[in-house]
Amino acid sequence: MQRRKVRLIPSRPIFAVLAVGAVVGLNACSPSGGAGSVPTKSPDPAPVVDITAAGGDQVNPTTPIEVSAHDGKLTSVTVTNPSGKQVQGAMAGDGSGWRTTEVLGYDTDYEVTATAAGKAGKTTTQHKTIHTLTPKAKAYPSLIPVPKSGNDVGVGQPIVVRFDHAIKNRAAAERAMQVTATPDQPGSWSWISNKEVHYRPKDYWKPGTQVSVKINLYGVDLGDGVYGETDRTLDFHVHDAWVAKADGNTEQMQIFHNGQFVRAMPISMGKDITPTHVGAHVISDKQQKYTMDSCTYGVCPGQPGYYRTDEFFAERISNDGEFVHENPASVAQQGSSNVSHGCINLDQDNAAWFFQNFGLGDVVEVTNSGGPPLPVWDTYGDWSLPWDKWKAGSALP
Incomplete structure (x- = not known):
């Protein structure tokens, strides 16, 4: 039998196979390789600056502009209005934040520039325009x-x-x-x-x-x-409490100082067709000399009941033309009948005394005049309403 010749092929060196395996293993674990690589964070990132103000492009002017820094500290912040004036603000002690400390204006653009520095000297500067709301x-x-x-x-x-x-x-x-x-x-x-x-x-x-x-x-x-x-x-x-009590039945006005009676005065109040309002009146103005003109409430020259006259020691107790004042023409009726256009008439001595002691905010309470209650809307009819009805006029519970 003829023997078949077998060709022997030299095998590859074993070190070469190991070398290839080593390269493959190296590529699989390299951080710069493809899929599966794990990125590393820079040890000193650049700082990040945020500029905020609630309200978007319609910021309420009482809302502060706030600036914050991450991975660093704020080194400067400026907020300027259109004329270039800087808005005041305060920096946090650690440099992490800043906010305005004064209110802004309506309908205004504010330019904000903020810079922060990181640990490795890297800096970031941010710019932003903040616009405040425009009221109707x-x-x-x-x-x-x-x-x-x-x-x-x-x-x-x-x-x-x-x-x-x-x-x-x-x-x-x-x-x-x-x-x-x-x-x-x-x-x-x-x-x-x-x-x-x-x-x-x-x-x-x-x-x-x-x-x-x-x-x-x-x-x-x-x-x-x-x-x-x-x-x-x-x-x-x-x-001190100064309260005058004018009574249409007695035709007298009693004066109380801190609750103590001090004086009584004969008076004449509004006649039947122009009665004085009843209720607590508050003095809103006082004039040594005051021109009273009925045209101010619609009775003008040529109309029945028109008058224009200068009165003295006049203190207004409502906007309906009611005053406490001197009236020499009614002295004979003072203490006995009502003949005025709604005012409380006094003689000269009593009017001068009243003018000296009573002023803004003092009270004249009118009873039994035959007139309607002083309206709450008249200056000042506030005390004509009882407490529960007064509180009901509030918009809050």
């Missing part, structure tokens, strides 16, 4: 008593806020208006109209009371696109 209208709150130094009023003085625009969201307005009385006394706001709200205590103010009023309406949404135009403050002191 701004409501200005005028105040009575008029804010001034040394305000001193009587125990019947209400706090009056009058707006130049109608207020739909009355509850929001009330929540923004704070009254603090020392000593503390129960009190409430009550709306006279959609543009006027008054505050009074349950009973007359206690003599010696200090009252502080804070009208924090700026930035407050008052409804229908109307926002508060500004904040205001008012402080006043309540002096």
